[in-house]
Amino acid sequence: MRPVNVAILGLGTVGGGTYDILKMNAELIEKRTGRQIRVTKVLDKAVDKCLAKGLTEDMIVDDPEKIFADQEIDIVVEALGGIQPSTDFMLRAMKAGKGVVTPNKAAVAANFDELKKTAEENGVGFRFEACVGGGIPALTAIMEALSGNEFTEVMGILNGTTNYILTKMTDLGLDYDEVLKDAQAKGFAEADPTADVEGIDVANKLSILMALCFDKYVKPSDIPTKGISHITMADIEAAKAKGCKIKLIAKAAVKDGKLEYSVAPMEIENSHPLAGVSNEFNAIYVTGNAVDEVMFYGKGAGALPTGSAIVGDIIAIAKIL
């Protein structure tokens, strides 16, 4: 069988991690899938960075049309971030008959229906495991191994920055501002942490989880969302006194036949598996009418963990090419 050719749009942290895994584990992936999976083109303006990674000049393009028009390319990984032009690029790739893989939760949450429909209409694979929980293979499990279940609830700790901050506040008794500064210094929080600490990033992820679990698309901006910037040590102590930990929880549950959903800090009992999810780790906790409770735990960010999810998606699409 001929090799599977992949193009990566954006060779930043996650795109670069994906490239590294495909190179590092190439032999093993070929052995497992029976096909060679190789990156043949990359869209990135930082030519020097790409060359330093071992790409040759002919692989690096600055015009995405060169990728969409390339008949040899089977799968496009969109790792540019942002809603546009990422969404348009994904739609263009699908219409050109290419499978699409993306870790871009903002774009997927904003345009879920259109992306899904366009993939179906063009008979191409569209996978986005890395959008929720980084390397944790929860979305694939929900869509495949657990697909015999009617889901009744999904809960998640879906943002590493906020979970790191809450963990340090709880364990070390430090104030929010102090921990945020420390997190920024360590690279666990961005200079402008708004999207993380106000729950916006988590709302994008919950929108995607709801679409998969309940076949119901809710715009992220329509999800009642509270962040953690108002959480004080008094809140943390009050929770502790009740045998609980405060966690930023994305939650959607069917109650009396109606889907209720929110992103908000919640008191989680210490005996609950989500209470043990500390620091930058993420977890997705799903309840189904057959499987009962199941939890997926791991690293929600980072070049290689997120790349692991993208490579898993590439392999899944390669299998049906």
Added chain:
Amino acid sequence: MRPVNVAILGLGTVGGGTYDILKMNAELIEKRTGRQIRVTKVLDKAVDKCLAKGLTEDMIVDDPEKIFADQEIDIVVEALGGIQPSTDFMLRAMKAGKGVVTPNKAAVAANFDELKKTAEENGVGFRFEACVGGGIPALTAIMEALSGNEFTEVMGILNGTTNYILTKMTDLGLDYDEVLKDAQAKGFAEADPTADVEGIDVANKLSILMALCFDKYVKPSDIPTKGISHITMADIEAAKAKGCKIKLIAKAAVKDGKLEYSVAPMEIENSHPLAGVSNEFNAIYVTGNAVDEVMFYGKGAGALPTGSAIVGDIIAIAKIL
């Protein structure tokens, strides 16, 4: 598309749970997969029990050849238990061109290579998610979403009976014998608990995990295996003093290029995610060179959780029919 026809060998706890889920969630499964999945034949001697579940007499057979010879049957679920005749039945079904799904860890661990080879030779699906961790979709994740990883370690709490006993010893300060009696009374332990408490059941599961993670088949009887029947309250207290919990751990890890493996009670630090896996719950903790650490948690037994895994496997095979 025509319906997917399933036969179940053995309508006991797990076979019955599978039947119940396919009935209970039929509409949802058809919507998700685009195909109706229905049970058309069952091998079981307890005709009255089958009729009470709503099967009609023409669906119930006492000769497995009637199932293998039925050209309409696409997938056979082997839920009889025991190594034989279950293995022969699975091989017969594969040779008759039918996909095979099984929760039978003893049979899969004993005959992994032959079952896998026969499925490949006959171009049929062979899936066994329910063999390890009941409803927890860990095997599918290892084989699919995480298949871009080189695995370096797999650890698991893979037996609900022993985890229940160790949890109660730890939390309530009760002796092994006392908790075992309580577990037997509650149905969490069998009248003859040997296979559970001596780690034999766990060794079967570790054999399957190693075959998938490391592409290396080790016979369960060749895995160094210690159970929990010798664990005393003094051991539990000594672990507690070190900030640890004793858990029966299946572990395989690559060390200096060599695969080391064992089943044994181990002291797990309280901060490790596996320490929080209590009572009858199971978990599989995998380390890969891309994803880093990831954990899967849920119910390792029971009619519906185990049935959930089987139905997931049926759907996966149905998709490629």
